[in-house]
Amino acid sequence: MNFLFSVLKQLFQLIYIWFWEIFRLLFEDEFSDTIESESKTSNNNRVVNKLFHDNLWSPKARNYLLRRYSQKKLLILDLDETLVHSTPQPIDSHFQIKIKVFLDPKPCYLYVYKRPYLDIFLKHVCEWYDVAIFTASLNEYADPVIDFIDPEKKIKQRLFRDKCTPLNNTYTKNLNIFKRDLSSCIIIDNSPIAYSMNPQNAIPITTWMNYQDQKKDASLLVLLPFLEALRTVNDVRSILGFRLKNFN
16 A cells, blocks of 8 residues: 555656646746747737647757756765665575675675665666765775676766765765756655755655565655656756645
8 A cells, every 4th residue: 555655646746747847848938039929919828829839849849858858967876775785694595795895804794685676776767867876885895785786887976985974973965075056966865864965955765674574665666757757857956845845
């Protein structure tokens, strides 16, 4: 039931985004000349009809949509408990990779489990976005894990603990470090503290630790329709920011 609710919620958000984007497309500055000329001789209904029937399929509109899709936004992904779970003791025999790391400075082994649907998720988002991993883990551990989940090297950037901002014995992530317009940056993280500096850019996700009741977790899968639509908006914060508003 929870899975069905999540899917319906994502589809509703998808429909909302597409309607919003069509509205923005019709009334953006690129069509202001049409609005201006038509408004002198026609009522508002005729202006809207003109935009829908003449401009929506015009070369100008097609070029607008092509630019929107060709300029990839940046999708920043957390690693541990968002994409994978690692443990010094195997939970079961189904771990995907065993990594030897050196900590203080003794060697130890970590058993890494991939979140369900991770491969499908990465396949699609790497086509739609410039993808980066931003983790509070050390690179000695995180690098081999990323190499494993991304064998084709489609992930563009990797940022580790040294790029995080210390905060009350933990770490937060300042998205300005990517030197990208924040209107085109999205972060997916299971920790609210991690994205506390840019909450309007965040998509929260449940913490995944490969517990028995999480074997059929579909959090990554249900995000795909939403992310496919979100890549087309002018400013991701105009959509993600709704989560922070009080509608009571």
